[in-house]
Amino acid sequence: MTVNDDSFTDWKIREEIAEAMIPIIGKLHRERDVTVLVHSRSLVNKSVVSILKTHRFARQIAGEELSVTETMPFLTALADLDLGPSQIDIALLAATYAADDRGLSVAEFTAEAVAGATGDKKIERGASRDVVLYGFGRIGRLVARLLIEKSGSGNGLRLRAIVVRRGAEGDLVKRASLLRRDSIHGQFQGTITVDEETSTIVANGNAIKVIYADDPSQVDYTEYGINDAILIDNTGKWRDREGLSHHLRPGIDKVVLTAPGKGDVLNVVHGVNHDMIKPDERILSCASCTTNAIVPPLKAMDDEYGVLRGHVETVHSFTNDQNLLDNYHKADRRGRSAPLNMVITETGAASAVSKALPELKAKITGSSIRVPVPDVSIAILNLQLAKETTREEVLEHLREVSLTSPLRRQIDFTSAPDAVSSDFIGSRHASIVDAGATKVEGDNAILYLWYDNEFGYSCQVVRVVQYVSGVEYPTFPVPAA
Structure with missing residues (x-):
C-alpha cells in the first residue's frame, strides 16, 4: 500500500468517526442543553468536514493536530452520563486525560471531570428567556443568527421580536x-419563511415578530406575549442611562447596548468584568x-508581567458610519470614500479600558485607521511591562491562556505563518493572537490581535446576555484560575 493509499484510508476512517459524532452531539444539545466543544469551538450543527477541520485546527494553538479517534471515546462516555446544561470541551478532556497517571478508564475520568454537571450538582433546565432586538443592522442580524442557532433545546434565549x-x-x-444572505458571513444556516399577514419571520422554527415603531415609547411588549x-x-442612538431607560417598557426587564456606554453605564467585556454586573442592574453596555x-x-x-503603559493602534475595517463616496459627514474624515481610502479617525477603546479593567493602573492611549476591507480588524498593542521577558515566554503564556484559562473563549491563538484578515471572518473569539507577528524585547511587548469586529463582537454580546439571563452554563473541564 502506498503513502497516498494510507492517507486516504486514514481520512475515510476519521470521516466515519465524525459521522458517528453528529447524532451524539445533536442529542446532547437538544435533550440536555449540553454544548460539545473542541478548544472552545462548538461542534453543534457542524458537518463531517467541519468537525474534522475543527480538530485539525488544534495544531495552530496546541502545536499538534487533534484526531477524532482521540476525542470520540470521551464523547461516547458523555452520552452515558446523566448530564445537566453545560459546555464540555472534549479536546481538553483528552489532553488532561493524557497527562493523568492514575490509570483511570476514559469513562471513569470523564465522569470525574464533569461531575459538576451531573447528579445533585447539575443545573435544572429552566424556562426560556425572551429577547428583543431593537434595530436590525449589521450587529443586530448577526446576534439574531446566534440566538437562533442557540435555541436548539428551547430552554435558553428565545428571540421573540x-x-x-x-x-x-x-x-x-x-x-x-x-437575514438569509450576507455578503461577508454567507448564507443563514437553516430555513427562513415570512408571514406578512402577522408580520412574522420564522427562522428554524423560531417565530420572530417584527414590530414597527419610530420610538421606544410606542411599544407595549406585553401585547405580543413578551x-x-x-x-x-x-442602534447606538442612545448611550447614556437616561436615553436607554426609554426602552424599559412593559415586558422589558433589562437593556443591553451594543456600543460603548456613557456616564455611569457599566461597560462589560465578557470574560473580564461580567461578574461585576449586579442582579438588579437593568441597563448595561x-x-x-x-x-x-x-x-x-x-x-x-x-x-x-504587569503593564506600566501602552498604546493601541487599530487598523479597522470600514463601517456603515462612513460614506461609500465623498460626501458630507459630521466627522472631518469619515465623509471621504471608505472603499478608496485609509481614513485616520478616533477610537474610544483606549479610554474605555479603565471602565472594563479598573485594576489596570497603566495609562493606555489609542488611535485608529479605517481601511478598505469590509470586516476583520487588527489591534496592535504596544506595551511596556513591569518586568523583562522573552518572545518565547510571552507566546507560551498567551497560548496557554487561549487553551486552559477562564479567558479561553475571548482569546484565540494562531501560529499560521500566512494568516491574513479574511482568515478570521466568523471567528467567535474577541481577539486572536498572531504568534508570527509578536515582538518582544526586554520589557517591551508588541502584540498583533486580529478580531472579527462584527461576528466576534456579536458573540461577546450574546455571552453577556446569557450571563444576565442566567443561561450561561458552566464549562468543563473547569478552566484553571
Missing part, C-alpha cells in the same frame, strides 16, 4: 432576505468591538 422603523413596500421580505425580556439595542479585542489580552499580560 425585532423592532425597526417601517421602510418601503416589501419591508418584511427585504429584512428577511438580509415578558421579562432582555432588549438588545444595536457591551462596550465596543475594539475594547473587547484588547481588554482580555491586556488582562492576560498584566496578570503575568
Whole structure:
C-alpha cells in the first residue's frame, strides 16, 4: 500500500468517526442543553468536514493536530452520563486525560471531570428567556443568527421580536432576505419563511415578530406575549442611562447596548468584568468591538508581567458610519470614500479600558485607521511591562491562556505563518493572537490581535446576555484560575 493509499484510508476512517459524532452531539444539545466543544469551538450543527477541520485546527494553538479517534471515546462516555446544561470541551478532556497517571478508564475520568454537571450538582433546565432586538443592522442580524442557532433545546434565549422603523413596500421580505444572505458571513444556516399577514419571520422554527415603531415609547411588549425580556439595542442612538431607560417598557426587564456606554453605564467585556454586573442592574453596555479585542489580552499580560503603559493602534475595517463616496459627514474624515481610502479617525477603546479593567493602573492611549476591507480588524498593542521577558515566554503564556484559562473563549491563538484578515471572518473569539507577528524585547511587548469586529463582537454580546439571563452554563473541564 502506498503513502497516498494510507492517507486516504486514514481520512475515510476519521470521516466515519465524525459521522458517528453528529447524532451524539445533536442529542446532547437538544435533550440536555449540553454544548460539545473542541478548544472552545462548538461542534453543534457542524458537518463531517467541519468537525474534522475543527480538530485539525488544534495544531495552530496546541502545536499538534487533534484526531477524532482521540476525542470520540470521551464523547461516547458523555452520552452515558446523566448530564445537566453545560459546555464540555472534549479536546481538553483528552489532553488532561493524557497527562493523568492514575490509570483511570476514559469513562471513569470523564465522569470525574464533569461531575459538576451531573447528579445533585447539575443545573435544572429552566424556562426560556425572551429577547428583543431593537434595530436590525449589521450587529443586530448577526446576534439574531446566534440566538437562533442557540435555541436548539428551547430552554435558553428565545428571540421573540425585532423592532425597526417601517421602510418601503416589501419591508418584511427585504429584512428577511438580509437575514438569509450576507455578503461577508454567507448564507443563514437553516430555513427562513415570512408571514406578512402577522408580520412574522420564522427562522428554524423560531417565530420572530417584527414590530414597527419610530420610538421606544410606542411599544407595549406585553401585547405580543413578551415578558421579562432582555432588549438588545444595536442602534447606538442612545448611550447614556437616561436615553436607554426609554426602552424599559412593559415586558422589558433589562437593556443591553451594543456600543460603548456613557456616564455611569457599566461597560462589560465578557470574560473580564461580567461578574461585576449586579442582579438588579437593568441597563448595561457591551462596550465596543475594539475594547473587547484588547481588554482580555491586556488582562492576560498584566496578570503575568504587569503593564506600566501602552498604546493601541487599530487598523479597522470600514463601517456603515462612513460614506461609500465623498460626501458630507459630521466627522472631518469619515465623509471621504471608505472603499478608496485609509481614513485616520478616533477610537474610544483606549479610554474605555479603565471602565472594563479598573485594576489596570497603566495609562493606555489609542488611535485608529479605517481601511478598505469590509470586516476583520487588527489591534496592535504596544506595551511596556513591569518586568523583562522573552518572545518565547510571552507566546507560551498567551497560548496557554487561549487553551486552559477562564479567558479561553475571548482569546484565540494562531501560529499560521500566512494568516491574513479574511482568515478570521466568523471567528467567535474577541481577539486572536498572531504568534508570527509578536515582538518582544526586554520589557517591551508588541502584540498583533486580529478580531472579527462584527461576528466576534456579536458573540461577546450574546455571552453577556446569557450571563444576565442566567443561561450561561458552566464549562468543563473547569478552566484553571
